[in-house]
Amino acid sequence: MELTFRLATKEDIPDIVSMLADDALGADRENPDNALSDKYQKAFERIAADSNLELTVVEMNGESVATFQLSFIQYLVNEGGLRAQVEAVRTHSKYRGQGIGKRVFEYIVNRAKEKGAYMVQLTSDKKRVDAIRFYESVGFKATHEGMKMRLG
């Protein structure tokens, strides 16, 4: 299985948004019909302009099969450590169960080390039982509560 990892371009937005939406929890959060809307376009431009944010597309035989965002955050904590945060990880529904997720996390760990991060972190909705089991299988520990507050 040959996978290519590359930064997303503007042309990838529709594919990425449709992967984000193709998910039990993502469906009511995203609007794939509006992938070309200003909201997504402007968000993409801000991401692309920030070298700490790596919105990534995974390709196999020229098709987008997975996506994730890797954000590198600098803290004073831990003697000035850099952390890599993973969010919005999705494998295209057609390509699930083929070990792509495992390869994605091998890439993420290598990329985080290359950037000098001492930790990779993510949060996963407690309802995503299978995802949590998968993250544990690739080396994550659920040591923390992931707490969210939506603003009105």
Place this chain on the structure above:
Amino acid sequence: MELTFRLATKEDIPDIVSMLADDALGADRENPDNALSDKYQKAFERIAADSNLELTVVEMNGESVATFQLSFIQYLVNEGGLRAQVEAVRTHSKYRGQGIGKRVFEYIVNRAKEKGAYMVQLTSDKKRVDAIRFYESVGFKATHEGMKMRLG
């Protein structure tokens, strides 16, 4: 109680590091004797240079009584939403139990709204039972697992 919120300067590093270290879980992660070391100084410079990172000091009568880092992260998720992430929150041990934490989170919510974020998020070690109860009291919900992987 009059609190002032301002971005940290280089001169605040020793105060901040000593607040980070003055904590059951932080003690073995930080090295306050080395607050002037290159590691902390370089991390501070990278934080100060990034307008998405707000390392903040809270003052009362000219003394540093609390600190936190607010990181604004742009995603494509949620129709291109911006999130505010809180980390490294500490109130100086001399000033705990006076309601400073509550005021800090009022500030954080207002600041996040001002920047256009739709969500504030944080992770808290499951061992910090009191902290988690406090975060719930100010409006957070522990809907997610906070998963970490330390890199070797």
